[in-house]
Structures are given as structure tokens and as C-alpha cells.
Amino acid sequence: MDRQQILDLYEWRTGICFRHPAKGEVPTTVVGTVHPRAGGERPVLGCADCVIAIEDMRREEAARAGEEYVPGQVDKAAG
Template sequence: MDRQQILDLYDWALGVCFRHPSKGEVPTAVVGVIHPQACGEREVRGCADCVIAMEDIRREEAARAGSEYQPGRVGEAAG
């Protein structure tokens, strides 16, 4: 899959990227959920560059483990 095909697997909305907050609001996708003690549940959002970087890490980990890489699952609980 190419970059755009992978990005198309995600739902995008304006938000602040967890790694690039200085960019302000940009298109982001949910890459995780945290549960701070004081405020329940909060989404962690990443920009396109971060989503692709995280997908690259997942692809490398799958190759090392000998398992199948399935794009579009950044932010899902490992299991």
C-alpha cells in the first residue's frame, strides 16, 4: 500500500498532533486513548506524518515477529 492508501484507512478531523502541537490544528487521526485520573478518557491524535511513522514501526515489528502486517490499526489495543 502507498502512503495515501494507508491514510485513507483512518478517520480524519481537525485536532492537535501529540508530537507537533506547535502546528496548531491540522487534520489528525486518533492514535490512542489515555485515561487521566481527573478527566476520564482523552483521545491522543496524530498528524499524517506521525500516523505513517507509527505504521512503519508496526510493519517492522510484524516482519520481525513473522506475523501479518495489517495497516489502519494504529490506536487499537494490541492483542
């Protein structure tokens, strides 16, 4: 799959990327969830560059583990 095909697997909304807050509001998707001490859940949002970087790491890890790589599940892998 190419970059755009992978990005198309996600639902995007305007937000602040957890890793690149200086970019300001950009298209983001949920890449994980944090559980603050005060309780509840908060989504962690990532920009397209971060999603591709995370997908690349997932693909490499799957290859090392001899497992199938399935793109489009960054938010599930983090949980």
C-alpha cells in the same frame, strides 16, 4: 500500500497532533487513548506524518515477530 492508501484507512478531523503541537490545528486521527488520574478517557491525536511513522514501526515489528501486518489499526495497537 502507498502513503495515501494507508492514510485513507483513517477518519480525519481537525485537531492538535500530540507530537507536533507547534503545527497548530491540522488534520488528525485517533492514534491512542490516555486515562487521566481524574478519570475518563482522552483520545490522543496524530497528524499524517505521525500515523505513517507509527505504521512503519508496526510493519517492522510484525516482520520481526513473523506476524501479518495489517495497516489502519494504529489506534487499536496502542490500546
